[in-house]
Amino acid sequence: MMIQIENLYRTFHHGGNEVPVLKDINLNIKKGECVVLTGVSGSGKTTLLSLIAGLDKPSSGKVLIEGEPISKLPDLFASELRAKKIGMIFQHFNLFEHLTVNENVTVPLIPSGLKMKEIQTKVDAALNLANIRHKKETQAGRLSGGEKQRTAIARALVADPNIILCDEPTANLDRDNSLLFIEIVKELHSLGKTIVIATHDPLFDNLDFNSTIIPMLDGKIVEEFNDE
Amino acid sequence: MNSNAFWHFLTLQLIKERSKHLSVIFISMMILFLLSSVLFISSSIRFSLEETLKVQPDFVVSRIQGGTAVPTPVKWSDELLDIYGVSQVTPRVYGRYFFEPKRKSFLLVGVDFMEEQSHQKLQTLIDKTDIKAFFEGKQMLVGQGVKDYLETHFYKDAYNFLTPEGKFEKVTIFNTLPSQTNLISNEMIVLPIDLARKILGYTEDEVSDIIFNVPNTDEWDMMTDKLSALHYDIHVVNKKEVEKSYANLYNYKGGVFLILFLILLFTFALILYQRYSMVYSTERRHIGLLRALGWSINAVLRFKFTETIVVVSVSYILGVLFAYLYVFVLGAPLLSQIFLGGDNLTNDVHFVPVLDFSVLSSIFLIYALPFIASVLIPVWKVSVTDPKEAML
Numbered sequence: 001m002m003i004q005i006e007n008l009y010r011t012f013h014h015g016g017n018e019v020p021v022l023k024d025i026n027l028n029i030k031k032g033e034c035v036v037l038t039g040v041s042g043s044g045k046t047t048l049l050s051l052i053a054g055l056d057k058p059s060s061g062k063v064l065i066e067g068e069p070i071s072k073l074p075d076l077f078a079s080e081l082r083a084k085k086i087g088m089i090f091q092h093f094n095l096f097e098h099l100t101v102n103e104n105v106t107v108p109l110i111p112s113g114l115k116m117k118e119i120q121t122k123v124d125a126a127l128n129l130a131n132i133r134h135k136k137e138t139q140a141g142r143l144s145g146g147e148k149q150r151t152a153i154a155r156a157l158v159a160d161p162n163i164i165l166c167d168e169p170t171a172n173l174d175r176d177n178s179l180l181f182i183e184i185v186k187e188l189h190s191l192g193k194t195i196v197i198a199t200h201d202p203l204f205d206n207l208d209f210n211s212t213i214i215p216m217l218d219g220k221i222v223e224e225f226n227d228e
Numbered sequence: 229m230n231s232n233a234f235w236h237f238l239t240l241q242l243i244k245e246r247s248k249h250l251s252v253i254f255i256s257m258m259i260l261f262l263l264s265s266v267l268f269i270s271s272s273i274r275f276s277l278e279e280t281l282k283v284q285p286d287f288v289v290s291r292i293q294g295g296t297a298v299p300t301p302v303k304w305s306d307e308l309l310d311i312y313g314v315s316q317v318t319p320r321v322y323g324r325y326f327f328e329p330k331r332k333s334f335l336l337v338g339v340d341f342m343e344e345q346s347h348q349k350l351q352t353l354i355d356k357t358d359i360k361a362f363f364e365g366k367q368m369l370v371g372q373g374v375k376d377y378l379e380t381h382f383y384k385d386a387y388n389f390l391t392p393e394g395k396f397e398k399v400t401i402f403n404t405l406p407s408q409t410n411l412i413s414n415e416m417i418v419l420p421i422d423l424a425r426k427i428l429g430y431t432e433d434e435v436s437d438i439i440f441n442v443p444n445t446d447e448w449d450m451m452t453d454k455l456s457a458l459h460y461d462i463h464v465v466n467k468k469e470v471e472k473s474y475a476n477l478y479n480y481k482g483g484v485f486l487i488l489f490l491i492l493l494f495t496f497a498l499i500l501y502q503r504y505s506m507v508y509s510t511e512r513r514h515i516g517l518l519r520a521l522g523w524s525i526n527a528v529l530r531f532k533f534t535e536t537i538v539v540v541s542v543s544y545i546l547g548v549l550f551a552y553l554y555v556f557v558l559g560a561p562l563l564s565q566i567f568l569g570g571d572n573l574t575n576d577v578h579f580v581p582v583l584d585f586s587v588l589s590s591i592f593l594i595y596a597l598p599f600i601a602s603v604l605i606p607v608w609k610v611s612v613t614d615p616k617e618a619m620l
Contacts, residue, residue, distance in 0.1 A: 055520055055616040076524045083522025094517050094619065098244045107518070110237045111527040119233050155521070 001064070002163060002194040003029040003052060008061035010047055010219075021047045023219045025061070031162070034185070034195040036204045039216035045198035046091075048216070049167050052196060053086055054078045065163065083108060087156030091168035093148040095155075097141035101132055104140050105154045112159070122158050130154035130184065146177035153184055164188055166197040170204075178203055238534055253543045259496050260547025260595060261554070263489055265563055267587050268555040272579035277474050279580075284467055285316070285439035286448070289455060292463040299434035307458060313442055313451070319435035321421050323428040325389065327377075334374050335416045338424025363420055367402035373414035375404050392429035399423065493594065515610045516618025525611045532607045533600070540596045548588065556581045 008025040011018050022044045029035050037045040050056040051063055054070040062069050065085055070078055095104050105126055109119045127133035132150040135143065140151060149169065156164055166185070170178035178201065186209050189195060197204060205213065215222045242249060289308070291300040300319075308317045321338035362369065368387075370378070378387055378401070386400040405413040425432070442451050448466055455464045518528055554560055556579055564579075610618050 050614075050616045053520070056614045076526065079519070079522050079524035079527070082520075086522075088520055090520075090619075094513075094520070096514065096517070099240070103240060106233075106237070108521040110233050111523050112233075113231050114233060115231060116233045116236050159522070 001028050002031040002033070002066060003027070003196070004064040004067075005048075005052070006062050006064070008048075008051065008063065009059045010044075010051060010056070011059045021219050022051070022058075025219075025221060027214070027221065029194060029196065031194055032189070032192045034189050034207070034209065034211040035197070036207070036211055036213045037196065037198040037216055038200060038204070038213055039222075040200060043216040044219040045216050046167050047219075049165050049196060049198045052163075053088055053165050054082050055088075079111075083112065083159060085161050085163055087159065087161040087164045089149075089152050089156050089164065089166040089169050091171050093145075093152045093172070095140040095143075095148055095151055098139065100137050100139055101127070101143070101147075101151045101154070102136040104151055105158050108155060108159050122160070123154075126154040126158040129157055129187070145172050145174070146180065149173055149177065149181060150184075153181075157188070161193075163194045163196070166195070166199070168199055168201075169197060170199065170201045175203075182207065234531070234534075238531065238538070241535060242538060249539055253539055253546070255496065256540070256543035256595065256599070257547040257550070259492055260544055260591065261551045262492070263591055263595075264548045264551035264588075265555050265560060267584075267591065268551055268582070269560055269563060269579060271582045271584050271587065272555070275582045276580055281467065281471060281474070284470065285318070286441040286443075286445075286467050287451065287455075288437050288439050288465045290437035290463045291459075291461050293461050297463075299430055300437050302433050302435050302438075304459070304462075305438055308438060308440055308455075311451075311454060313444055313447055315441050315443065317438060317440040319438045321424045321428065321430055322436050323424075325417070325427065327381075332377065333415070336424050336428060337416055337418050338421035338428075339418055340421040362402050366397070366399045366420075366423055368399045368417050368419040368423075369403050369405055370401055370418075371405045371413040371416040374417055375401065389427045391427055397423070397427055399427075493598065496595075496598075512610050513619050515607060516613075516615045519611060519615035520619060525608075528611045529604065529608060533604060536600050536603045540599050544592055544595065548591070552581075555579055 005025050005027040008022055009020070010022040011020045013019070025048060037048060039045050047056065051058055051071065052065075054063075054065075054073075058071050063071050065081060068077075068081060070081055073081065096107065099107075102123060105123045106119055109122060112119075114122075124133065127136055130150040130153040132147060132154055135147055135151075138147075140148065143151065149172075164185075170181055173181060182203060185195060185197070186207075189209055189211075204211075289300070289304065291298050302319050305317050305319050308314050319340075323336055324333045325336045326333045378384070384401075386398055388396040388398050391397055399419060405416060405418070419427075424430075425434075428436075430436070442448060448468070452464050452466060455462055515528055518531075519525070523531075555563075560579065
């Protein structure tokens with residue numbers, strides 16, 4: 001299994017009250033699978049994605065990435081796991097606005113110990129894959145929404161991770177760019193990447209490639225539907 | 229992580245966020261400049277005074293009657309010479325001469341050509357001057373401040389001193405004392421002892437004070453007692469007391485500046501805290517993002533630490549370098565007046581370059597540690613929180 005989630009709970013504490021956001025999530029995602037987590041805002045899909053990425057810690061239960069419990073690893077190992085195996089695409093792109101496209105894509109590889117020449121080769125490959133190489137010297141702050149998204153995709157791909165996590169990837173895109181994003185996801189899927197997308201965009205309801213839609217409601221998986 | 233990619237990214241961040249860094253560098257540099265300037269000046273003055281003290285006599289005796297300094301009888305010299313352990317007894321004639329129109333004063337110092345010790349001291353003060361020629365007529369050697377002042381009042385070659393009897397005594401300017409000695413010689417006029425007596429109103433049997441040395445320092449306290457028993461109106465000052473008064477003067481001024489610096493450093497720390505303490509959500513978001521992209525806490529801290537060290541080092545080097553140029557090349561305009569006072573003659577002081585590395589390293593630590601802490605503590609606090617929370 002690429003991703004295993006066992007008895008996962010996440011509760012937030014707010015003003016003395018406990019607010020359960022995820023309740024008893026159990027999920028297995030195979031290598032090369034594309035999973036779409038759907039549901040209304042507040043259903044817990046983004047929190048689940050954060051827990052898979054190790055950006056947040058569960059209240060109980062565990063998340064295993066290729067058998068390694070990311071949430072229980074010391075920071076150094078969890079960060080390394082994240083850097084090597086997980087590529088993350090955020091709703092608001094989360095780019096360094098003062099850096100160029102090329103520089104933004106470079107960032108995840110800086111702590112890797114690779115030489116700049118080797119990094120640049122990987123960056124160029126990622127820029128090609130995300131179809132944004134022509135903008136490599138443009139400052140991120142000057143890009144359109146679609147271009148920002150493609151830069152974020154390139155950055156997520158630069159370390160050649162097995163898992164791509166996308167949090168509301170089309171929320172800030174127009175329809176054309178959203179369709180373009182889906183095409184890129186399709187290509188990544190064909191390359192054997194494991195993809196998890198958290199979205200409420202109906203465009204993901206009928207993807208023309210193998211995918212699993214998992215609806216969520218009130219912090220629980222409602223049902224499991226595989227369109228195979 | 230210390231690969232060339234790390235340094236490449238560090239350089240990139242420093243250049244791209246230069247406006248943020250430059251403002252901090254500028255503020256830090258100004259504080260370091262001020263701090264270093266004052267320390268350079270005080271080190272230099274202290275060094276010059278210590279050097280001056282080295283050639284000062286061990287003891288100075290003078291006469292005080294009714295609480296007022298009066299001329300000292302020259303015959304006391306013979307009595308002093310009779311005391312075992314006393315050497316190099318020299319009577320001195322000196323005093324303040326007031327230039328009435330502008331209420332300024334000069335320090336007149338009489339030198340006895342027949343007395344070898346003062347002759348030699350004078351020679352070391354003005355190496356290239358023909359001393360014999362100087363003593364041949366009514367001539368004087370003047371400090372740079374005196375020369376400039378007299379020139380502005382149209383006394384280019386000579387000056388008419390007014391004696392206590394109301395007669396004029398015309399004395400020509402023989403030469404100028406070297407500007408390197410301005411700290412002590414700026415207001416000074418050196419002239420033959422008889423001429424000084426005439427101008428200051430001393431008779432042949434009177435002097436201002438008498439100096440002498442006692443090579444055995446263990447005897448100094450005893451010597452003070454012996455001298456006090458010699459005459460009821462004798463006033464004795466030894467070199468240690470002079471050293472103490474100098475130290476008190478500069479410790480006092482140093483204390484005032486220390487308080488100023490503490491206020492400055494406190495303000496500086498507040499500015500830094502405001503600047504870097506994640507009040508800026510973008511900074512916080514950037515750290516969260518780096519963590520989300522796979523940077524470990526260590527990697528983030530190492531990066532921020534190196535970035536801060538660069539900013540600290542640049543500010544420090546620039547601040548100290550500018551202070552060095554300001555003090556030792558330009559003569560520290562404005563600040564030198566605070567230290568030396570500017571109420572009498574304008575003093576064009578040349579500070580002797582003195583670099584005290586313990587002081588320089590102390591400045592670095594006083595400045596660098598709060599700076600680095602004010603950056604790294606908030607960075608660490610953000611780094612250890614969940615990246616998701618930091619990115620909000």
